[in-house]
């Protein structure tokens with residue numbers, strides 16, 4: 001076996017590792033999270049908070065907010081909103097070195113524990129991009145103290161190395177919209193309700 005052949009095998013294995021379980025657009029859901037249901041007719045009252053340096057994450061934030069008919073707020077403006085008035089906080093960030101931006105990190109550190117939450121990220125590095133995005137989402141999820149119902153990631157044009165110029169594209173937006181819908185469904189139809197309407201008890205089954 002020559003060195004060139006070994007190098008090719010190792011490179012193929014590396015590529016497989018990069019692709020395995022971390023495809024470009026993914027949505028994952030956590031059905032173990034306890035859902036805190038209110039009786040308010042507006043439930044779930046949602047708020048999308050994002051940071052964005054070049055518009056990609058803002059586009060995904062606005063798509064999610066449109067689906068949930070809720071505000072989409074840049075993290076710089078978050079002081080105007082009271083987190084504890086919302087049932088669901090959805091937080092989005094561009095991936096910067098496998099991390100959320102400093103502003104999102106500060107927001108996650110200082111915000112009160114939300115009732116329920118979800119996170120999303122856009123990323124643009126080739127090969128290891130999906131892994132760095134997963135690392136970023138996991139960091140964000142950890143800060144949410146067991147309230148995170150789901151995670152979503154998709155590609156975004158990288159303004160420095162100029163990869164993925166057409167992203168987020170229409171398919172990414174459709175996937176983000178579907179993610180929002182699934183999160184809303186989790187809030188509405190979840191087995192693990194913390195509070196809510198008392199179960200109906202029929203006469204036959206007291």
Ligand SMILES: Cc1cc2nc3c(=O)[nH]c(=O)nc-3n(C[C@H](O)[C@H](O)[C@H](O)COP(=O)(O)O)c2cc1C
Pocket residue numbers: 051052053054055056057058093094095096097098099122123124125126128129130132133155156157158159160
């Ligand atoms: C300073 C900087 C660091 C970045 N680091 C990463 C990274 O670690 N992994 C990755 O996949 N993309 C990385 N990117 C690409 C962005 O995450 C991606 O282009 C994202 O969609 C930008 O979103 P925005 O337009 O909302 O700022 C980086 C971009 C910048 C500007």
